[in-house]
Amino acid sequence: MISLFTDFGHADPYVGQMHAVFAREAPDMPVIDLLHAVPDYNIRAGAYLLPALAGAFPLHTVFVCVVDPGVGGARLPVMFKADGRWYVGPDNGLFEIVKRRAGEYECRVIRWRPPRLSASFHGRDLFAPVAVRLARGEMPDSEPAVLTAPEGPPWVDDLAEILYVDHYGNAMTGLRASTMIPTQALRVGDEVVRYARVFSDAPPGAAFWYENANGLVEIAVNCGHAAVRLGLKPGDPVAILET
Numbered sequence: 001m002i003s004l005f006t007d008f009g010h011a012d013p014y015v016g017q018m019h020a021v022f023a024r025e026a027p028d029m030p031v032i033d034l035l036h037a038v039p040d041y042n043i044r045a046g047a048y049l050l051p052a053l054a055g056a057f058p059l060h061t062v063f064v065c066v067v068d069p070g071v072g073g074a075r076l077p078v079m080f081k082a083d084g085r086w087y088v089g090p091d092n093g094l095f096e097i098v099k100r101r102a103g104e105y106e107c108r109v110i111r112w113r114p115p116r117l118s119a120s121f122h123g124r125d126l127f128a129p130v131a132v133r134l135a136r137g138e139m140p141d142s143e144p145a146v147l148t149a150p151e152g153p154p155w156v157d158d159l160a161e162i163l164y165v166d167h168y169g170n171a172m173t174g175l176r177a178s179t180m181i182p183t184q185a186l187r188v189g190d191e192v193v194r195y196a197r198v199f200s201d202a203p204p205g206a207a208f209w210y211e212n213a214n215g216l217v218e219i220a221v222n223c224g225h226a227a228v229r230l231g232l233k234p235g236d237p238v239a240i241l242e243t
Contacts, residue, residue, distance in 0.1 A: 001030045002131050003057060005050060006066040006123065007038040014123065018064070021128040029135055034063070037164070039234040041069040044155065045163040047097045048174035052214040054085065054098070062131045065089035066123040077110040077126055079134065079142060086134045088127045093150030100157065108142035162188075162219075162236045169225030171232045172218050177211030180240070185209075186219065187239040188230050193219055 002022060008014040015036055022031045034053055038046040046067040054063060068075075068090045078091040082102035087095050091109075099105050110130055117125045133140045159174025166172070171188075182195040186209050196208035202222040207230060212218040219238075220226050227233065 001032065001058065001061045002026075002135050003032045003034045003054075003061055003063050004036065004066075005034045005038065005046070005053070005063055006036050007040050007042070007046070008036045008066070008123075010036055014121070017121075017124050018128050021124055022132065025129060026132045026135065029132065032057075038067050039164065041067065042234060043067050043069070043093045044150070044159070045174075045234055047094050047150070047155075048159050049163050049172070050087075050094070051098045051101050052172075052176075052216050054087075055214070057085065059084035060086075060135075062086040062088060062135045064123065064127050064131045065094055066127060067094055068092065068122065071122050072119040075148075076145070077122060077130075078145060078147070079108045079110055079130065079140070080147065081106050081108075086131070088131045088134065090122070091145075091148050093148070093155075095147055096150050096155060099147055107145045107147050109145040110140060110142050112140035112142065160238045160240060162232050162234050162238065163216075164234060165227045165232060168220075169227040169229070170212075170218050170220040171226055171230075172212065172214075172216050173238050175217040175238070175240075177215055177217050180211075180217060183242075185241040186217070187241055188219060188232060188236065191230055192241065193230075196222075199223075 076091040080087040080095045082105040130140050162171045164172045185192050185194045193207045196202040199222045202208040204223045207221045
C-alpha cells in the first residue's frame with residue numbers, strides 16, 4: 001500500500017500527476033490520499049502531523065511525503081524506515097518526529113534516478129517511483145545515511161501550537177493528548193477552553209478541547225467553527241493552564 005501526504009492541495013494538477021505514476025507503474029497497488037492540506041511549506045507542521053496520522057496504516061505501508069520548499073536545492077532525497085513502514089521524501093526535517101517516536105528506524109539516501117527528473121517536481125519524478133519499488137519489496141539504489149536535524153532551535157517533543165484546521169473549523173495541535181490531564185485548560189488567544197470527552201458533553205456553541213481520534217489535542221466548538229469563533233490558524237500558540 002502507498003499513501004500520500006503533501007501540501008499540494010486539490011485545486012492543482014500535482015496530486016493527479018502523482019496518481020498517474022502509480023497507475024502506470026503499479027496499477028494494482030492501493031494508493032490512499034492521507035492528506036494534501038498540510039499548511040503550505042510548513043515542514044514542522046507536517047512533521048508533527050505525520051506520526052499521528054500514519055499510525056492507523058498497516059505495516060509495510062509506504063508513505064510518499066512531500067512538503068518540500070527546498071526542492072531542487074541541497075536537501076537530499078531519502079527513504080526512511082520506522083517501525084515497519086517506509087517514508088519517502090526530502091531530508092528537511094519532515095521525518096524528525098517520526099524518528100523520535102519510533103522504536104527502530106533506518107535512513108537511506110536515494111541514489112536511484114529516473115530517466116527524466118525535473119528540478120521542481122521530485123514528488124512525481126523521484127519519490128513516487130521509489131515508493132512503487134519499495135511497495136513491491138524492491139530496494140532502489142541507495143546508501144545508509146543519518147537524517148539531518150531541522151534548522152533552528154531543537155524541536156520539542158510536543159508542540160503547543162495549532163498545526164491544522166479541518167473544514168469543520170476544528171484545530172489540531174501538536175500536543176499528544178496522553179501528555180495532558182482533563183483538569184488542564186488551554187488558552188488560545190484571549191479565551192480559555194476546558195476539556196470535554198466528546199462534542200455532546202459541551203453545550204452547543206461552547207469551545208472545548210478533547211482527544212481526537214488520532215491522539216492529538218484538538219480544539220473545537222460544539223456545532224460551530226472553532227477557527228472562526230476563536231480566530232485560530234496554523235502556527236498560533238496554545239498555552240497549557242493548570243486549573
